[in-house]
Amino acid sequence: MNPTRLFVLGALARHGAMYGHQIRRDARVDRAELWSEVRPGSLYGALHRMEAEGLIEPVRTEQDGQLPARTVYAITEEGRRELRTLRTEAFGEVGLRPDPVDLALAMSDELDEDTLRGFIEDRRRMLAAQAAQFDHLGERAWPDQTVADDLIVEHARLRIQAELAWHDLLLDQIEKLRTVSAHRHGGDTQPGRGRVVPEGGR
Structure with missing residues (x-):
């Protein structure tokens, strides 16, 4: 089970279309690195991989003043199926990893x-x-x-x-x-x- 994918797909399903910085900010606000294996710094790479796999799709580009343009992503139907699979896998993992x-x-x-x-x-x-x-x-x-x-x-x-x-x-x-x-x-x-x-x- 990939926790970063579960977090990104879950965030897009919950909040709707978002750009990478918004998803990263959500991870930081929720302190995801404290209670999961999600690392905010790894989210941008995950977005590109999930886009290539058809789990998310770019819906528009936004630009604020002189800041770089930002791609806004939305979850696809394939992404929703992946989300359900990842969530089921996560609920099924009950063993504690060896320390x-x-x-x-x-x-x-x-x-x-x-x-x-x-x-x-x-x-x-x-x-x-x-x-x-x-x-x-x-x-x-x-x-x-x-x-x-x-x-x-x-x-x-x-x-x-x-x-x-x-x-x-x-x-x-x-x-x-x-x-x-x-x-x-x-x-x-x-x-x-x-x-x-x-x-x-x-």
Whole structure:
């Protein structure tokens, strides 16, 4: 499922004919990059590709003063069929994608406790900053905000809260994690550092 196509076709179906800057502005106003994989900067290229495929069509050109001319696009019947297909596919995607942090954690046996804790604390700070963004979104409505928009923001906020809870659990159990790793590799955990020391080593 292509999220950029879904966003563009959905915007044209909802609002009618628009030019590229209007669609990009909608993506920025809706903070689409926070709750989807849509990147406003990728929309212009997507418009050209969808026009070539017959999903959208130019209906007129507008020019304001000395500004460059702007092409206004409308969704075609083929585009509406594609929109229905993309929306159905999106509703059907329920699996959570694997998070690279899980693989990194599984392959971190040789990291000492302080290093691993530093990585996780850095990740938690970034997640906390994202959580603060969504808290602010919940407090400030944007133009034409809908009930669906409110639910989307809450969905993202709750997912980040779950991530924060997992990171807190990991930080709480890092010492245990290092101890198990040391036992598996036949070493001891150096007091105060959590570093694995091979048997016979210092």
